[in-house]
Amino acid sequence: MTKSFTNKEVADILREVSAALLLTGANQFRVLAYDRAAESIEHLTSEVKDYWDDGKLNQIPGVGASISQHLDELFKTGKVRHFEMLLGKLPPSIFPLLSIPGFGPKKAYKLVKELKLTKRENAVDELEKAAKEGKIASIEGFGAKSEKEITDRIGDFKGGKIQFVRMNLPYASKLADKILAYLRMSPDCVRAEPLGSLRRKASTIGDIDVAVATDKPASVLDYFVKFKGTERIIEKGTETASIVVAGGRQIDLMCSLPEGFGSLLQHFTGSKEHNIRLRELALKQKLSLSEHGIKNMDTGKTKLYSNEEAFYKSLGLLWIPPEIRENRGEIELAKQNTLPKLIQLSDIKGDIHMHCNYNLEPSHDLGVSSVKDLLARAGELKYEYIGISDHNPSVTNHTQKQIVAIMKKRKEYIEQQIYSTKSVRVQIFIMLEIDILTDGKIALPEEGFDYIDAALVSLHSSFDQDRASMTKRVLTALAHPKAKIFAHPTGRLLGKREGVELDWEKIFAFCKEHKKAVEINSWPERLDLPDTLVRQAIGQGVKLVIDTDSHAVGQMENMRYGVDVARRGWAQKGDILNALPYNAFKKWLLK
DNA sequence: GCCGTTTTCGGCCCGACTGTTTTCAGTCG
Numbered sequence: 001m002t003k004s005f006t007n008k009e010v011a012d013i014l015r016e017v018s019a020a021l022l023l024t025g026a027n028q029f030r031v032l033a034y035d036r037a038a039e040s041i042e043h044l045t046s047e048v049k050d051y052w053d054d055g056k057l058n059q060i061p062g063v064g065a066s067i068s069q070h071l072d073e074l075f076k077t078g079k080v081r082h083f084e085m086l087l088g089k090l091p092p093s094i095f096p097l098l099s100i101p102g103f104g105p106k107k108a109y110k111l112v113k114e115l116k117l118t119k120r121e122n123a124v125d126e127l128e129k130a131a132k133e134g135k136i137a138s139i140e141g142f143g144a145k146s147e148k149e150i151t152d153r154i155g156d157f158k159g160g161k162i163q164f165v166r167m168n169l170p171y172a173s174k175l176a177d178k179i180l181a182y183l184r185m186s187p188d189c190v191r192a193e194p195l196g197s198l199r200r201k202a203s204t205i206g207d208i209d210v211a212v213a214t215d216k217p218a219s220v221l222d223y224f225v226k227f228k229g230t231e232r233i234i235e236k237g238t239e240t241a242s243i244v245v246a247g248g249r250q251i252d253l254m255c256s257l258p259e260g261f262g263s264l265l266q267h268f269t270g271s272k273e274h275n276i277r278l279r280e281l282a283l284k285q286k287l288s289l290s291e292h293g294i295k296n297m298d299t300g301k302t303k304l305y306s307n308e309e310a311f312y313k314s315l316g317l318l319w320i321p322p323e324i325r326e327n328r329g330e331i332e333l334a335k336q337n338t339l340p341k342l343i344q345l346s347d348i349k350g351d352i353h354m355h356c357n358y359n360l361e362p363s364h365d366l367g368v369s370s371v372k373d374l375l376a377r378a379g380e381l382k383y384e385y386i387g388i389s390d391h392n393p394s395v396t397n398h399t400q401k402q403i404v405a406i407m408k409k410r411k412e413y414i415e416q417q418i419y420s421t422k423s424v425r426v427q428i429f430i431m432l433e434i435d436i437l438t439d440g441k442i443a444l445p446e447e448g449f450d451y452i453d454a455a456l457v458s459l460h461s462s463f464d465q466d467r468a469s470m471t472k473r474v475l476t477a478l479a480h481p482k483a484k485i486f487a488h489p490t491g492r493l494l495g496k497r498e499g500v501e502l503d504w505e506k507i508f509a510f511c512k513e514h515k516k517a518v519e520i521n522s523w524p525e526r527l528d529l530p531d532t533l534v535r536q537a538i539g540q541g542v543k544l545v546i547d548t549d550s551h552a553v554g555q556m557e558n559m560r561y562g563v564d565v566a567r568r569g570w571a572q573k574g575d576i577l578n579a580l581p582y583n584a585f586k587k588w589l590l591k
Numbered sequence: 592g593c594c595g596t597t598t599t600c601g602g603c604c605c606g607a608c609t610g611t612t613t614t615c616a617g618t619c620g
Contacts, residue, residue, distance in 0.1 A: 033592035279604045
């Protein structure tokens, strides 16, 4: 019986092991290795369990033979004997404290020891009590300020004042845009840009990091902490500051002089794995990298870079798009001058997954916008075509005969709309998003297919089937000649529901052979297929489509987030079918 | 414990900030 662990849970376990190793005097690089692996797994965009299912744990940066083996035991049995032995050497009360910002292994251990905290369950409460009773300030290495800091931090932690749940990309982008707009209003701000996972367009964002180029950092930092949503200033130095804004989100600002802005941007865009690899590379050229620039280790002089292109060029590399800075081979390709030319939003020629407000008594939610409005907006977006892909009529509430009648009427309705909207030169495909039923049948009678051009098929129920059954279920559905697209394939809802378990290699091989497309769904909570699977699909020669799954005209803007996912998956224009012009796309869809 | 276009052994990124310090340790990103 296998056990399920989320990426966060696995990362937390590895961090506990790292802490235990540190405190028991293990080799510092071994400690670091566990931290790196934890960091790497926490930021994976697919489930670590899926890597395990596929026997590909080794492909995770920072996970080698030893950690792979331990994780294998974890997924098989639910625990790792070696880890339990390590953790058993220390009081269990240390570990819950590690989750509180500002607490590392050393501090936690010292407090636990001095205050004689023994139980894992109440360690945080007991520590808070001790701080309030003034028992901390007298401990060596602590003082009145740290005693208050501990009270504050625990208060924030327990009160949920600081949010640790990651934001989805669109939400984070909007919050960041507000901060950036505010910063740009400062007379001392030369340039303001997002950093970190936000700039790399990761699907979920932890906290928001931004950079400002300025000749007067002190003045910009003063201005920053006065942002009107500021609830708490966490720290403020001469170059950086951190605040918590309403909603509990942390915002970090880094400042630099304009002549050194390129280095700062590069450094804090990360990813950490990308930068570590880059620094190792630089060291071989006797160069040392930091956010300030590139130091020549022979002369001791640091060269400043106002832009990233020059920074990368100094290392003998092409500029690397932020979306693929994950140390997954991009540095090697930049060296060889063979980086992929990533798909762009402007390459997209159509959006073929959207729901209109025509009531076909569907199995799931109806759209709210009319066909005419969707067409008009598509015209403004310079699309050549769209697909109306409503959910299939509910199978539980209708007879097969009724469903076929509904499909016929719907086709006539949409054709009528096209006829009366001749002014807009956007082509329409009449499509349907059809449920894949538990047994792999698709929820539309065969005669219903006469009234659509093609179908997307997707999972909306029984998400917990085992891997083999689920794979068979999907392949059965995709075998229908008109089922051309596998929509939001993993079915994940970010922060709410994990994706299904599928044998992706098998699914992609089938899609490649039968010319089926896999969707990248741009819905903010989906962003599904995830980027790592996008890369795998492309590697297996599968074509993709990027859709918005819009249920209203305003949601058609979400296309850019789907393009972000595609870029993070190394997709080029030729990998994306709806980057094709109308005739070429039609040829594939109707074949 | 991880990793490799100088390496399967021998290295392993770098600096800001804070608090308690008389010069640094711990934490964070």
